[in-house]
Amino acid sequence: MNSTDTANTASPETGQTIAAPDQAAAGEPIIKFEKVIKRFGDITVLDELDFQVRKGEKVTIIGPSGSGKSTVLRILMTLETINDGVIHVAGKPLWHEEKDGRLVPAGEEHLREMRKEMGMVFQQFNLFPHMTVRRNITEAPVHVLGLSKAKAAERAEKYLDLVGLAEHADKFPSQLSGGQQQRVAIARALAMRPNIMLFDEPTSALDPELVGEVLNVIQRLAGEHDLTMLLVTHEMQFAKQISDRVCFFDKGRIVEEGPPEQVLVAPHETRTQEFLKGFINPE
Amino acid sequence: MNSTDTANTASPETGQTIAAPDQAAAGEPIIKFEKVIKRFGDITVLDELDFQVRKGEKVTIIGPSGSGKSTVLRILMTLETINDGVIHVAGKPLWHEEKDGRLVPAGEEHLREMRKEMGMVFQQFNLFPHMTVRRNITEAPVHVLGLSKAKAAERAEKYLDLVGLAEHADKFPSQLSGGQQQRVAIARALAMRPNIMLFDEPTSALDPELVGEVLNVIQRLAGEHDLTMLLVTHEMQFAKQISDRVCFFDKGRIVEEGPPEQVLVAPHETRTQEFLKGFINPE
Amino acid sequence: MEWISYLNPLLQGAWVTVELTVYSTILGAIASFAFGIGKLSRNWLIKAISVCFIEVFRGTSLLVQLFWLYFALPILGQKIGVDLRLDPVMAGTLALGLNIGAYGAEVVRGAIQAVPGSQHEAAKALDFTPRQVLWRIALPQAIPEMMPSFGNLAVQNLKDTALVSLISLGDMAFRAEQIRNFTQDSIGVYTLLLFMYFGMALVLTGVMKLLERSVGRWRVGRT
Amino acid sequence: ASLKEIKDNGTIRIAVANEIPYGYMDMNGQAKGAGPDVAKHIMEQLGIKNIKWVTTNFGSLIPGLRANRFDMVAAEMAILPQRCKEVLFSEPNSSYGEGLLVAKGNPDGLHSYDAFAKNDKKIAIMAGADQLEMLQKLGVPGDRMVTISSNADAISTVSTGRAAGYAATSLTVAQLAAKSDKVEAAAEFEDPVVDGKPVRSWGGFTFSQDSGALRDAVNAELAKFKKTPEWQKILTGYGFSEHDAKASFDQSTKQLCTAE
Amino acid sequence: MLFGIEWDTSSNWTLAVSIFPILLRGLVVTIEATVVGFFIASVLGLVLAALKSARLRIISWPARFITEFLRDTPLLVQVFFLYYVLPEYGILLPAFLTGALALGLQYSAYTSEVYRAGIESVAHGQTEAARALDLSPLRLFGVIIVPQAIPRIIPALGNYLVSIMKDVPVLSVVAILEMLNVAKIIGDRTFNYLIPLSMVGGLYLVLTLLASAAVRHLDRRLPKQGIPLR
Numbered sequence A, B: 001m002n003s004t005d006t007a008n009t010a011s012p013e014t015g016q017t018i019a020a021p022d023q024a025a026a027g028e029p030i031i032k033f034e035k036v037i038k039r040f041g042d043i044t045v046l047d048e049l050d051f052q053v054r055k056g057e058k059v060t061i062i063g064p065s066g067s068g069k070s071t072v073l074r075i076l077m078t079l080e081t082i083n084d085g086v087i088h089v090a091g092k093p094l095w096h097e098e099k100d101g102r103l104v105p106a107g108e109e110h111l112r113e114m115r116k117e118m119g120m121v122f123q124q125f126n127l128f129p130h131m132t133v134r135r136n137i138t139e140a141p142v143h144v145l146g147l148s149k150a151k152a153a154e155r156a157e158k159y160l161d162l163v164g165l166a167e168h169a170d171k172f173p174s175q176l177s178g179g180q181q182q183r184v185a186i187a188r189a190l191a192m193r194p195n196i197m198l199f200d201e202p203t204s205a206l207d208p209e210l211v212g213e214v215l216n217v218i219q220r221l222a223g224e225h226d227l228t229m230l231l232v233t234h235e236m237q238f239a240k241q242i243s244d245r246v247c248f249f250d251k252g253r254i255v256e257e258g259p260p261e262q263v264l265v266a267p268h269e270t271r272t273q274e275f276l277k278g279f280i281n282p283e
Numbered sequence C: 001m002e003w004i005s006y007l008n009p010l011l012q013g014a015w016v017t018v019e020l021t022v023y024s025t026i027l028g029a030i031a032s033f034a035f036g037i038g039k040l041s042r043n044w045l046i047k048a049i050s051v052c053f054i055e056v057f058r059g060t061s062l063l064v065q066l067f068w069l070y071f072a073l074p075i076l077g078q079k080i081g082v083d084l085r086l087d088p089v090m091a092g093t094l095a096l097g098l099n100i101g102a103y104g105a106e107v108v109r110g111a112i113q114a115v116p117g118s119q120h121e122a123a124k125a126l127d128f129t130p131r132q133v134l135w136r137i138a139l140p141q142a143i144p145e146m147m148p149s150f151g152n153l154a155v156q157n158l159k160d161t162a163l164v165s166l167i168s169l170g171d172m173a174f175r176a177e178q179i180r181n182f183t184q185d186s187i188g189v190y191t192l193l194l195f196m197y198f199g200m201a202l203v204l205t206g207v208m209k210l211l212e213r214s215v216g217r218w219r220v221g222r223t
Numbered sequence D: 001a002s003l004k005e006i007k008d009n010g011t012i013r014i015a016v017a018n019e020i021p022y023g024y025m026d027m028n029g030q031a032k033g034a035g036p037d038v039a040k041h042i043m044e045q046l047g048i049k050n051i052k053w054v055t056t057n058f059g060s061l062i063p064g065l066r067a068n069r070f071d072m073v074a075a076e077m078a079i080l081p082q083r084c085k086e087v088l089f090s091e092p093n094s095s096y097g098e099g100l101l102v103a104k105g106n107p108d109g110l111h112s113y114d115a116f117a118k119n120d121k122k123i124a125i126m127a128g129a130d131q132l133e134m135l136q137k138l139g140v141p142g143d144r145m146v147t148i149s150s151n152a153d154a155i156s157t158v159s160t161g162r163a164a165g166y167a168a169t170s171l172t173v174a175q176l177a178a179k180s181d182k183v184e185a186a187a188e189f190e191d192p193v194v195d196g197k198p199v200r201s202w203g204g205f206t207f208s209q210d211s212g213a214l215r216d217a218v219n220a221e222l223a224k225f226k227k228t229p230e231w232q233k234i235l236t237g238y239g240f241s242e243h244d245a246k247a248s249f250d251q252s253t254k255q256l257c258t259a260e
Numbered sequence E: 001m002l003f004g005i006e007w008d009t010s011s012n013w014t015l016a017v018s019i020f021p022i023l024l025r026g027l028v029v030t031i032e033a034t035v036v037g038f039f040i041a042s043v044l045g046l047v048l049a050a051l052k053s054a055r056l057r058i059i060s061w062p063a064r065f066i067t068e069f070l071r072d073t074p075l076l077v078q079v080f081f082l083y084y085v086l087p088e089y090g091i092l093l094p095a096f097l098t099g100a101l102a103l104g105l106q107y108s109a110y111t112s113e114v115y116r117a118g119i120e121s122v123a124h125g126q127t128e129a130a131r132a133l134d135l136s137p138l139r140l141f142g143v144i145i146v147p148q149a150i151p152r153i154i155p156a157l158g159n160y161l162v163s164i165m166k167d168v169p170v171l172s173v174v175a176i177l178e179m180l181n182v183a184k185i186i187g188d189r190t191f192n193y194l195i196p197l198s199m200v201g202g203l204y205l206v207l208t209l210l211a212s213a214a215v216r217h218l219d220r221r222l223p224k225q226g227i228p229l230r
């Protein structure tokens, strides 16, 4: 954030140079994986993955269980480390920082700075159960961003309104339905004003009846032009509606990607076709 | 099973009389709820429920969480008692038995006899984790039906074949995927040769990718003309394919029922319409 | 009834028992958190100290600890020229508090570790520092988890106070011994004593339940 | 604490071992017995107003003095050479012989400690008491001695047959016998003879090694008090015979401490 | 001298060396009391657990009360009670048995909970599945529930075995010559408590660490999903 001094004169066209995030032109990759390798013990979960997301783009990741979908998001959020390769977020290397002109492994300070770019919504909501809905949302803005309590509460109000839960601010998460909890989780992530939102199967822990209300909120967010979205989901119909691009993952690689109409409806690859057959009615 | 001496001369047409199960004509109600009331503490879960299933019929129950869907199946399996009303299964009262010409509350012996009519498949599989797959299937035939071990093993073979898991007979449940476990559970229930199969959300604990293999097995069973099936599910597409009839439950009552094309595609009741809206793509 | 006359001296002893229970439970709670959190520390020295404390006080008998503090520590003090003579109340409180604290430390550690990893991840995603995660997220969630175990430990502690009678502290058990010395009425004295301890334990259990409910209020609701 | 500190504070801590009649607490927490009653008089004379009584196991009396848990012991502890190495004793305040507590009717016909060296019965003693040495010298093997932790346990130990007899001073035995009709003092008890001398004990007040001044002050007052009839009344009031009282003048502490 | 073994007070080291065999004699008693106490607790706990789960309240309530009472009163007082009160009713047990019985009684309250929790922890769904298959209650209990409960029960019982061992010193109050009592007597005679009491502490530490490791090993060896019985 305070790096406006570095290399912001470089041509925005050459993706290699470090550009200050605020000036990354739309269409410029805000997320960039280059030959990223991730292993858990013996198994290789991401296998020289190359992957890019442009600023403002809405990308959906689909693929069978264990193909590494969550791992991509978790690495971005620095919840997992990588074994090899380079990742850039908003023009800056995620796992490295520049010191005296050389790239060195990132310190905790740099990682915290990078995480501020992103917000994440988890499959299991992961609300803080011992705090009211409002505290859940204000806690980080107050103690991480240093907002005043009043300011943070105001912000909480705003995002609760956005997800349609203004009147539940004083309840505890256990008093809400799963769908409501997930909407609070979205509000909580938004209150940190991230440029990128990561969603990891946000509806798969929900009763089928409650899926709709969460998808509605996400759909509304997808309307925001500036917000970059990376979404893992099994809701094919929804993916088709909101995505600019769909990536089909298998065994840690992207097998097929493209506009949803192509990947979801008329996939080229047999692996994709097989996978989609498992879903009763992709169209 | 050894009750062929009772009342098997009564006319099969009059549903009131007690008919031996094997001779209940197709089209005759094999399951009949009359004004059944079920309460848990203060809350009334089934509210004077009237409900019938004919022999050989495939009925799907849908409805919001807490509407009493599981409770219907659990009562049939005598896992829950009822507070009021009468239930007949295969022409015999479930919770009562005839003694000296009078109906008295059923003893354990009668309940065991009645349970033999039915097999149940649970959401959480509930396999016995300390037994091999084969033992899971043979345990009850050997110790309940009194089959010889060889005979029971043969039968296990047959049903494992049916669910496509013949080569996994010597594994323990923990070594199988969720979908495979659920198929074993189906084989286990079938090995008791029930006339009625009860399925309580058999796929909702499964990874989306594994749902298909279980539904396939159930679909194959649905082809059997004699088997009565009662299925609770949220897989609307599947329900539409296999059901003779769909019942929409809400608050312990049947709000709407009829052929799947009507209930799922063009429901009359607003409550049903609202519920189905939650599902992205019922059709 | 003869045993009515026991009641007064026993009640005097009961007060000592109560005081001792309260002091040592407070000391135990402090030790529990200090060493329980210490055992999870990334600093190896703090971790080693915590592990040693926990293993030593859990691994030896309470009565051995009590006798050691009361009889052996002064001798050790003499050897190194420091006055380590503890009076019985001090020795009793220390032994009871540290002993229960070692068990409590494991409870604290377990409860903190039982906070799901997903909570840590959610907090990290919101950019909390590790210290903030411990104090704002993990501990507040862990405390209600600890309460049932703490309740059991408090009752355990109450029972253990009876052992201080063996270093001549005038608690309830000690008074009972005195009365029996005097009257030789074993049945009366011990029956009364057992029921007094039982009553105190029931009260203590009730208090801990109330406490449990008050710290876990957020756990009400649907699930 | 030193004599000066004690006088300044006006408070002294005195321990008893809950042994009737030497020193014990009654049910209301009042100190009683030959030791405490004499000690109360002495403290009055010394101008020390408050006495904090401490009850402890007999075995903890000497460790307690050494650890400064109390200033003085008024338990009529027998003055013995090996104890003189650990603590200071006042001049004798009393003397007493030995006794044996047995079950009612003395079913085993026991009349001396010697008997236990010859038969296979068990004999109870109190932890830390001097009967242990006595019995060892008489040749009673260690595995037939049952150690109890206080006098209070003696009646039940003997009456229930956990031990055939309880070895203690004659006074203790008489007191215990009076408490319960399940036990009695062995009649015609023969004093044990150890190293050629009949056993008799002399009891006094006990102090830690660095409390010489306090011991001297107590000695001075004790000598004065022992000349008065009140002193004799205290002793006889607790069951000591006149012979016991008189015999307390027979030996000096110096003699007792250096005796072989 | 104790157990016919003399000690040498000339220095701390010689004292430590000379009393070691004496302490080992005490250790044997400690282990004996632990084993006997544990045996009583295991059996009595099973009885209490069975009574507590009885359908008849006239059986289950007293059993619950007894469990609660045993759990909430100090072992020390229970030892005294048994030692002094039982003989008044003509029940005269040797001191060792009295002590072991007290340990067994106190811990039966705990073990009864272990049995109950072990059985209840076997998933509710298992019972339902067995019922749906019409297995008899006996078969359900013996073949489905118990084999799955055992891997949960055994380690918990093992932990109580260690706890019992740590409570044995309380029996010293009725003159049982277990390790701590032996050390205390040596201290009373030599006026050096530091050496014998520290040695007892060390021995206890070794003993409990070994025992806990054994329990953990057992816990790991037991198949988590249960032991199949034929």
Ligand SMILES: Nc1ncnc2c1ncn2[C@@H]1O[C@H](COP(=O)(O)OP(=O)(O)OP(=O)(O)O)[C@@H](O)[C@H]1O
Binding pocket: A040, A041, A043, A045, A063, A064, A065, A066, A067, A068, A069, A070, A071, A072
């Ligand atoms: N912490 C971990 N330790 C070891 N292996 C892990 C870990 N996390 C994930 N894995 C493995 O990495 C692989 C990919 O996991 P990932 O969670 O990214 O898959 P996914 O595509 O999100 O699957 P799902 O649809 O089931 O969520 C899996 O094989 C998984 O077992």
Ligand SMILES: Nc1ncnc2c1ncn2[C@@H]1O[C@H](COP(=O)(O)OP(=O)(O)OP(=O)(O)O)[C@@H](O)[C@H]1O
Binding pocket: B040, B041, B043, B045, B063, B064, B065, B066, B067, B068, B069, B070, B071, B072
């Ligand atoms: N054992 C029980 N004790 C108390 N209440 C119960 C019990 N079992 C079920 N209920 C209540 O009965 C109601 C109906 O439960 P049921 O499980 O039949 O619903 P359902 O339609 O199967 O819902 P879901 O889709 O969540 O499985 C719910 O409100 C539930 O809370």
Ligand SMILES: [Mg+2]
Binding pocket: A069, A070, A071, A200, A201
């Ligand atoms: Mg995932």
Ligand SMILES: [Mg+2]
Binding pocket: B069, B070, B071, B200, B201
């Ligand atoms: Mg249900």
